[in-house]
Amino acid sequence: MTEHIIDPSVVEAENAQRAADLNVDYDTLGERLDRRGISIDAIKDKVAAFSVAVPSWGVGTGGTRFARFPGKGEPRDIFDKIEDCAVIAQLTQATKTVSLHIPWDKADPNRLKQAASRFNLGFDAMNSNTFADAAGQMQSYKFGSLSAADKATRDQAIEHNLECIEIGKTIGSKALTVWIGDGSNFPGQVNFANQFEHYLDSMKSIYAALPEDWRVYTEHKMYEPAFYSTVVQDWGTNYLIAKELGDKAYCLVDLGHHAPNVNIEMIVSRLAQFGKLGGFHFNDSKYGDDDLDAGSIDPYRLFLVFNELVDIEGRDADFHPAHMLDQSHNVTDPIESLMLSAADVQRAYAQALLVDRAGLKAAQEGNDALAATQSLRQAYRTDVEPILAMARMEQGGAIDLLATYRASGYRAKVAEIRPEIAAGSSGIV
Ligand code: LRH
Ligand code: MN
Ligand code: MN
Numbered sequence: 001m002t003e004h005i006i007d008p009s010v011v012e013a014e015n016a017q018r019a020a021d022l023n024v025d026y027d028t029l030g031e032r033l034d035r036r037g038i039s040i041d042a043i044k045d046k047v048a049a050f051s052v053a054v055p056s057w058g059v060g061t062g063g064t065r066f067a068r069f070p071g072k073g074e075p076r077d078i079f080d081k082i083e084d085c086a087v088i089a090q091l092t093q094a095t096k097t098v099s100l101h102i103p104w105d106k107a108d109p110n111r112l113k114q115a116a117s118r119f120n121l122g123f124d125a126m127n128s129n130t131f132a133d134a135a136g137q138m139q140s141y142k143f144g145s146l147s148a149a150d151k152a153t154r155d156q157a158i159e160h161n162l163e164c165i166e167i168g169k170t171i172g173s174k175a176l177t178v179w180i181g182d183g184s185n186f187p188g189q190v191n192f193a194n195q196f197e198h199y200l201d202s203m204k205s206i207y208a209a210l211p212e213d214w215r216v217y218t219e220h221k222m223y224e225p226a227f228y229s230t231v232v233q234d235w236g237t238n239y240l241i242a243k244e245l246g247d248k249a250y251c252l253v254d255l256g257h258h259a260p261n262v263n264i265e266m267i268v269s270r271l272a273q274f275g276k277l278g279g280f281h282f283n284d285s286k287y288g289d290d291d292l293d294a295g296s297i298d299p300y301r302l303f304l305v306f307n308e309l310v311d312i313e314g315r316d317a318d319f320h321p322a323h324m325l326d327q328s329h330n331v332t333d334p335i336e337s338l339m340l341s342a343a344d345v346q347r348a349y350a351q352a353l354l355v356d357r358a359g360l361k362a363a364q365e366g367n368d369a370l371a372a373t374q375s376l377r378q379a380y381r382t383d384v385e386p387i388l389a390m391a392r393m394e395q396g397g398a399i400d401l402l403a404t405y406r407a408s409g410y411r412a413k414v415a416e417i418r419p420e421i422a423a424g425s426s427g428i429v
Contacts (some may be wrong), residue, residue: 002120005087008396011230012403015393018357020397025386033382036356040387043353048391052345053124053324056105058338059084062291062328069423071333073415078105079115080418084335086119087410093397094342097124099324100173102164103134106108109170112350116171124175124324125217125279126168130157131181131225139206144182147231148197149190154202161206169211175278175322176210177252178203179219183226183233192229199231200244207245216277217252217322218242222259237266242276250278254326255305256289257307265304272312272319279322280305282345291328293337295344302344303380306352314357333411339401343388350387354379 030040059081061070080098085098098121099110116123130145139157143149145157167177173286182199184190196309210216218240223230232238238251251271258264271277272399283291284297295302312319323345329337356375363372389399398404 003086003118004090005119006090006410010408011091011398011404013394015399018395018399020388022389022393024384024395029383029386033354036354038354042393043350043384044387046353047346047350047387048093048395050346050349051094051097051323052342053097053184053312053322054085054095054325054338054342055099055101055127055326056081056085056345057101058325058327058329058336059088061334062330064330066367067423069330070421071411072420073411073413073418076418078107078112078180080414081105082112082115082119082121083414086121087335087408088338088342088407089119089121090396091392091398091401091405092339092342093392093395094346095338096120099127099177100129100167100171101126101129102160102167103129106167109167113166113171123168123171123173125177125322126164126173126175127177127179128161128164130160131179141181144180144195144231145181146178146180146202147195149194149198152197158202158205162209163212165209165211166208168214174213175215175217176206176215177219178206179252180231181222181225183223183230184228185226186228195231196237200241201279202206203241203245203249207249210248214248215287215322216245216249218249219252219254219257219281221254221257223288226380235271239271239274239276242278249276250277252279252281252322253277254281254283254289255294255302256283256291256326258284259285264301265308268305268308269312272308272316277312277321279324281326282323282341283327284327291325291326293329293332293344294325294341295348297350298381299344302348303351304376306348307355307376307379309349310352310355311357319330335411336402336405339405343401346391347384349377350384351382354382354384400406 016411033040060074061068075084089095130141133140139153146154148154155337207216218232218238218241220234222233242249242251282294284292284294286297325341360372362374393399
């Protein structure tokens with residue numbers, strides 16, 4: 001039996017206030033979609049089956065490199081984090097898994113598994129961390145980890161990734177995500193080729209330890225914390241890595257890890273066309289790796305990414321990319337941000353499902369640029385909220401996420417038992 005942290009009677013009472021309006025809105029939208037030859041129930045079923053993983057580190061206040069301003073009732077450890085994730089899952093019905101970051105979430109794997117299974121939560125990809133030094137470690141990652149010039153440092157970083165795989169095996173994860181901060185800060189500081197060769201050799205050792213049914217995702221990022229060069233700086237290098245490693249290696253696209261204005265949807269298409277698109281870290285950004293809430297700055301871009309994903313789904317039934325949020329919340333209650341972000345990712349998916357694919361194809365083949373782009377805009381401009389809300393309600397989630405969460409008083413309740421954390425500087429990049 002799945003345990004619920006928010007009393008289901010609170011969700012029911014909140015939904016009861018909104019169910020009649022929702023039914024009308026759903027039927028009205030259904031009629032409009034019917035005219036376009038689209039079955040609203042078919043879209044709703046796909047939306048209901050969609051899930052995006054919640055990053056364990058997202059439920060705490062992130063902070064910037066200048067400061068961190070924790071909120072009330074911040075999770076004290078991974079077990080509190082799992083409870084916060086369970087709240088998000090209960091209300092959204094769209095986040096069935098949690099993604100752990102080691103060593104931040106290190107704990108007895110059996111306890112982790114037990115804690116998550118109380119709420120019927122699974123574990124998504126394991127994230128290793130060799131971009132910061134853990135307490136007591138022998139070698140420092142100041143000058144790199146998997147690509148470091150020093151062999152003992154590389155070995156330690158490999159060992160850490162192997163440990164992540166071991167923990168993941170116990171808790172039922174099926175993937176390892178590797179993102180490194182390695183690079184350089186000055187021209188001439190490193191030899192690019194030697195550094196990349198070290199990285200590839202290290203990744204090969206990690207790849208060799210992957211269980212048969214696992215995947216490894218490598219995540220590219222243009223810059224930061226290294227500011228002159230980064231080892232895995234873009235999708236091209238990422239593709240080379242996945243190709244070098246083998247069939248279990250895929251590229252992970254974090255939406256914030258590109259230069260402004262880069263055509264990310266096209267990167268998505270390219271990687272998928274050549275069988276190497278593994279998954280996503282969803283977030284939004286205005287300037288750099290801002291880690292703002294998904295869909296909060298450029299929802300059309302998010303839609304265009306999903307437009308590609310739906311196109312690929314149509315070509316390849318075995319295409320199942322991993323979806324995860326990767327955000328940092330500085331001024332909001334992280335649970336609220338994550339709930340709305342999960343819904344926004346779902347929204348982009350629902351809108352992309354509405355694209356008239358046959359019409360789009362005909363317009364493309366007839367070189368009718370305007371008709372082609374109109375078919376995207378028509379889908380994007382459709383308010384799919386009734387579909388999302390209906391999918392949630394039917395599964396026991398909340399029609400109105402924010403109102404229901406606030407009515408539950410969850411944050412105030414946990415604030416009573418979780419001690420207040422003083423504001424301070426942030427250690428997280
Ligand atoms: C790096 C990154 C990566 C890390 C996370 C904390 O910027 O996106 O995914 O694991 O942030
Ligand atoms: Mn990321
Ligand atoms: Mn990032």
